[in-house]
Amino acid sequence: MSYQVFARKYRPKTFDDVLGQDHVVRTLRNAIEQKRLAHAYLFVGPRGTGKTTTARILAKALNCPGGPMADFDPENDLCIEIAEGRSLDVLEIDGASNNSVDDIRSIRETVNFAPARGQFKIYYIDEVHMLTNQAFNALLKTLEEPPEHVKFIFATTEPHKILATILSRCQRFDLRPIPAEIIAQHMLHIAGKEGITLEESAAWAIAKGADGGMRDAQSMLDQLVAFCGDTILEANVLDIFGFTSRETIASLVTSLLSRDTPAALGLVQREAEAGRELSQLLNELIGCLRALLIAGLDASTGAEGIPEETWKSLTEAASGYTPDRMLAVIDVFAETEGRMRWATNKRLHLELGLIKAIQTLGEVRISDVIKVLAGAADQFPSSSGDLPSPTPAAAKPQEPASSQPAPSKPKPAATPAPPKAADPQKEAPDIDALIDAAPDVAEQPAAPIKAESPKPEPEPEAAKEPEDDFYQDPLIQKALTMFQATLK
CATH class of the missing domain: 1.20.272.10 (Zinc Finger, Delta Prime; domain 3)
Known part of the structure; x- marks a missing residue:
């Protein structure tokens, strides 16, 4: 018997053999068991993910003896004919080379013929997106209302090229790229069957290079066996295919x-x-x-x-x-x-x-600076009510008014000393207290006029505290330290 490559030798024969497409397998099995079979199926996915294999397994399940049946015998004569592509009831058509209206017309002429051995006449069109628009339109009526014994199965890697009128008449199944872990385990399984020593790291390298395609991984393993013999190391995979460890x-x-x-x-x-x-x-x-x-x-x-x-x-x-x-x-x-x-x-x-x-x-981004400043601010009270509010000199509490005579040297009421500009960061003077104290000042007897006007009293040292307190704020000090700044 001639040599068979791994991609054909280890092609799945039943639904249980399909790897990495559990969502598709489960849906198809349930549809067969519940007798809810559609008349048209569309399999979409990257190369090597099992579109043709799944279509053939579905055809076996539909035409097997006693079917439709999800758990069929893959060694039955009908199933073997379907697997080898020589069944008269399962017609596999290449959409790239049979994409004209005449090819679709021949399909329309044969759909009315009854199946030879199985229960259904199945038309499998691979790369269906290669059909012309005229061919698609010629297929529309037959696809929408085919005879009861006819099933259509389409496969494509580019579903966006298929007319929407075709897509709406099919049940679509998206086959996903197979995970690298599943591919690596399957490579080890094939190596064990063939008596080949395959390093686990080499299997992972093959799986990474296959990029979700099982067929690509099997072809790579075939090439490695031809190059390395019975022992395959990770270094061999990297050298042959140029992969990175x-x-x-x-x-x-x-x-x-x-x-x-x-x-x-x-x-x-x-x-x-x-x-x-x-x-x-x-x-x-x-x-x-x-x-x-x-x-x-x-x-x-x-x-x-x-x-x-x-x-x-x-x-x-x-x-x-x-x-x-x-x-x-x-x-x-x-x-x-x-x-x-x-x-x-x-x-x-x-x-x-x-x-x-x-x-x-x-x-360093502005967001990083904001986060650091916010983190420094979180170490202190967040609300202004929690901070101690110093009392400015202008807001000192007034002495209660008394009935005793005024002191010998009262303050002049006509020319009060100009108030110093208040710091916006500090508390404002109590205006109501000043207004309440104003009548008491007016009732005092007028002081005798002197040649010289009295000199204003010097400002207390505490008046300079607001400006110094601003730079002593912990948050300001943190910012100065972070940016290595100095005050001039």
């Missing part, structure tokens, strides 16, 4: 968080000279920073494949930065990623992004 990403993040610019630039230089893909390095860096940001908000999140000791040191280094600062750094690298996508000199833009990100971590 988790230790390298951790070192780069550590240099970034410690604001060690020479170390970060030196690491980028080594990776570039080793032939690593710098765009992939940047994606890994953004992913690690995102994981640290999420871990700072929710400590229960996982390390996403990073070793426990390395992850602990990274979280400790990131704990000194607030979430908004980490968000700013991620924004810097997101802009860098957009520039690198079309740039010929990717290393230059990555180095500029690293320098800008390190500057972002070290810059």
Whole structure:
């Protein structure tokens, strides 16, 4: 028997074999068990996530002996014919090469024919978005009211290119990128079946490079077996596919968080000279920073494949930065990623992004100053009523009026001394008390007129206290210390 690649050899045969798409599998199983079958299904998702595989499993469940049945025997003759693509009742059509009105017209002519062996005649159109608008319009009437024995299954990676009139006639299932942990475990499972020694770190490297596609991961494992033989190490994965190790990403993040610019630039230089893909390095860096940001908000999140000791040191280094600062750094690298996508000199833009990100971590913002000042103010009473209010000289309590004669040397009432300007930070004089005291002054006998007018009494020393107290305020002193300012 000829050699079969892992992607075909280990293709799921039943609903239980489908990995990472539990929401789709559960819905389809319930629909079959409850006899709530739609006439058209649309599977949407990135490459290698199981669109064609799920469509074939659904076709097996519909046409298996005694079906429709969710738990069928994959070794049955009908199921084997469907899996191998040679069933007369399950027609697989490539939308890229059969996208004309004539191709759709042939489908309309054959839908009325009864199935040969199964219960349903199933039309599976892959990459359905490649059909022309005229072909879509020709399919509308048949898709809306097909015969009872006809089912349509569509698959696409670009649902936005499909007419809305088609989308409204289908039940849509969005297949998600498969998590890296599931891919890594499945790679270890395949290696065990094949008698291959695969390091766990190598399996994680394959899963990271596959970017959510199981088929890509299986193809990479096939290539690694051809290159390495029965033993596959992480270094082999990094060398063949140009991936970046988790230790390298951790070192780069550590240099970034410690604001060690020479170390970060030196690491980028080594990776570039080793032939690593710098765009992939940047994606890994953004992913690690995102994981640290999420871990700072929710400590229960996982390390996403990073070793426990390395992850602990990274979280400790990131704990000194607030979430908004980490968000700013991620924004810097997101802009860098957009520039690198079309740039010929990717290393230059990555180095500029690293320098800008390190500057972002070290810059002082106005929000930081406000937070520090607010923290200093919190150490003192917040309301003005809690602060002691000194009594200015002008607001001293007046002596009660008495019936005794006036002193021999009364104060002149006609020319009072001009009051000193009051500090706005201090309490204002008691105006009512001054008004109440005014009649008592008027009733005093007039003093004899002298040649010289009496000199005004000198101001007490306490009158200068308001200006000094302003600069002795603890909050002002804290601001002067923070900004290293001096008073002149």
